Amino acid sequence: MATTIQFTLNGRPQTAVIEPADKIIDVLRDQLNLTGTKRGCDDGTCGACTIVLNGEARRACLFPASRLEDATVLTIEGLRTGDDVHPIQKALIDAGAVQCGYCIPGIVMELYALYTQNPDATDEQIKGALARHFCRCTGYEALWEGAKAARQLMKG
Secondary structure (H helix, E strand, O other): OOEEEEEEEOOEEEEEEEOOOOEHHHHHHHHOOOOOOOOOOOOOOOOOOEEEEOOEEEEOOOOEHHHHOOOEEEOHHHHOEOOEOOHHHHHHHHOOOOOOOOOHHHHHHHHHHHHHHOOOOOHHHHHHHHOOOOOOOOOHHHHHHHHHHHHHHHHO
16 A cells, blocks of 8 residues: 655655555655666665665665655765765765766765764774675775775865
């Protein structure tokens, strides 16, 4: 049975009609056409679908869409300000960490949640955040360098 839910998406009120089997990723991609949240493994392993849900990095493929009710959601599309990319995106681009771009939105959202909660995140905390993501293109050194540069940009 379909249910209507309301939530805040990228700073704006949003309404969606969901079915019991819908996951958050289904609502974002299929109903709202926000395709920056990538569908990867569908079991929470790869991290490509990471969003910020109520301030926490979460896998959109794991959570039922009903969790959106009265929630605050930030997707990669919500980070953009005008024509400018977010400082985390800039740092990853400058470090050469962006190649195919499939995993990057999830990594950006993971780092955003980390640095928003803890601007002084330690190297170990950054490594822990990156360890929750698979990247098949860049190798992890560029991601590591970009994540450290992003920490500095987020502080300034």
